[in-house]
Amino acid sequence: MWAYQMNFTQLFLISIFQSMKKILLSAFVLLFLLNTNAQNSKNQIIGTAGTTHGVQNGNTLSWTIGEPIVGAISINDKLLTQGFHQPYLFDCQLDIDTKVSCVGNDEFMVSVDIEGDDQEFIISSSNADAFNGVTSKEFSDGPFANNTSYTFSVALKNRQFCNQTITVDNIDCNTNSLQLLAFNGEVLADGNILNWSTYGAITNGSLQIQRSLDGVNYTTIHAYTPDATEFEQQTFVDSNPSTGLNYYQLVKINEAGQVEDTKKVNLLRIENTSNVEYTVTTYPNPVVSQLNVTLSDYQEETVLIGLYSPSGNILMTNEVDVLDNNIMIDFRNFDNALYLLSIATPKGELITTQKIQKLD
Helix, strand or coil: CHHHHHHHHHHHHHHHHHHHHHHHHHHHHEEEEEEECCHHHHHHHHHEEEEEECCCHHCCEEEEEEECCEEEEEECCCEEEECCCCEEEECCCCCCEEEEEEEEEEEEEEEEEEEEECEEEEECCCCCCCCCCCEECCEEEEEEEECCCCEEEEEEEECCCCEEEEECCCCCCCCCCEEEEEEEEECCCCCCEEEEEEECECCCCCEEEEECCCCCEEEEEEEECCCCCEEEEEEEEEEECEEHHHHHHEEEEEEEEEHHHEEEEEECCCCCCCCCCCCCEEECEEEEEEEEEEEEECCCCEEEEEECCCCCCEEEEEEEECCCCEEEECCCCCCCCEEEEEEECCEEEEEEEEEEEEEE
């Protein structure tokens, strides 16, 4: 009886020991996988659902269900995605240098030098005779007829959400007088950066960068006399912009002090979120022509809006009237694509940013 009891006890202990081995082995494998995932995983989706769980040794296990990455905010040459879970920062490192040269008196060529992480880049243009395809870090296009415009975009081949659009507008090879070709800007942490390009020179006169808070009364914040005789690109940083909507214009002044030509750009600068939580409804979404935006309990007479491409390019910034807590935005001139709509108070306090899909 004692021998049988000893054998039974031994069998019972052996059974427990084998069960504990399986549990320990399973726990070891699970911890190994968690450590491996924590070290090597990259957050590369914007989630519509997800959560994060704490596990042993300070590690975390995250899961997400969602849609592909959409670059949302441009920070210098970087893109910060927006979503419900796991934002991800991309460094585009895309620099483009554009030059224009006349061919005789009635045509011009465009030359581009591209610097970026990729060795190949995608060029796309809506101009009938323009180049569309893959190129290396240098390419030339043309010739194009005098007094015509040429617009193209450059994108990294392997990350096409990293892109820039360039416009060369109304080149006149019959004159050496200064021509304003392009004027655009970008909101950065240390100020609003303004970029412009010109062709030709001014004998007696100047170029001025002017800023306004109401779009009517402008003051000069930068002035100089261009001395280049051909294509030139310039940059100026407004280090003291106002929060909210800043109106800028590039002005050509002749020797008599008269305005000969202007180009304008508006930049929406948002540094804080609104303390009041408004209920914002956008419909229809997807939108075909007119987008309706309803702001419940909104008390201001106007609202600031900014419309951006997924890569952060500014498409429209404006101050619009609010009628019966409603505004309307015209999408008829925009291509079928995903857009980001930011809405802010007149003081530049962010109310909401929403994704808007345009369809025919």
